[in-house]
Amino acid sequence: MSRLGGFLNLPAMPTRILLADDHALVRQGLKALLEKQGFLIVAEASDGQGTLRSVEKTEPDVAIIDINMPVLNGVDAARELKKSSPRTKVVVLTQHGEDQYVTESLGAGVSGYVLKSQAADALVHAIQEVCRGYIS
Amino acid sequence: MPIHIVLADDHVLVRQGLKSLLEREKFQVVAEASDGQEAVRLTEAHHPDIAVIDISMPTQNGIDATRELGRS
Numbered sequence: 139m140s141r142l143g144g145f146l147n148l149p150a151m152p153t154r155i156l157l158a159d160d161h162a163l164v165r166q167g168l169k170a171l172l173e174k175q176g177f178l179i180v181a182e183a184s185d186g187q188g189t190l191r192s193v194e195k196t197e198p199d200v201a202i203i204d205i206n207m208p209v210l211n212g213v214d215a216a217r218e219l220k221k222s223s224p225r226t227k228v229v230v231l232t233q234h235g236e237d238q239y240v241t242e243s244l245g246a247g248v249s250g251y252v253l254k255s256q257a258a259d260a261l262v263h264a265i266q267e268v269c270r271g272y273i274s
Numbered sequence: 275m276p277i278h279i280v281l282a283d284d285h286v287l288v289r290q291g292l293k294s295l296l297e298r299e300k301f302q303v304v305a306e307a308s309d310g311q312e313a314v315r316l317t318e319a320h321h322p323d324i325a326v327i328d329i330s331m332p333t334q335n336g337i338d339a340t341r342e343l344g345r346s
Contacts, residue, residue, distance in 0.1 A: 167292045171291045
């Protein structure tokens, strides 16, 4: 991650991100937005199973996962992902602000929780915080 | 002249993502709305070439907003 590069006085490596959302247009929009901020999107997935396969293959620093996805939902995917690829941090990006979803996500090992009704700054902040090892 | 667009969606992050995507393709997003009434107000104020409107929005949904724009 970029912090190590700075410490060793090496060029900063971009944070590598996987985007999982079943709406292609939402994914493409987020990709354009995050690339503008200097992040590197290494993979995209449209369902929970695809997310697990892509994370195993690409080992991203952060997986940004929607909750409502077909085949395997985002919370269950996060739970599996934390077992198979514990190094990858998970940020949930959802329209659900209810406590029940937040609690279930945290129980599944999610490090960040961002609502789609929040501004892009909140997502960028959450990515940075989870990379530093914090819960956001 | 770039094509002028008004974007209406109640999810800010979705709007900002679409804006980044459209601006990369050289469209110009002249205003953003988070509900139907705001979409109508901003479209009437900015006269964009295109209004991109989500259906599920609070206050006034996208279909009713479009109907109102058609009248005005």
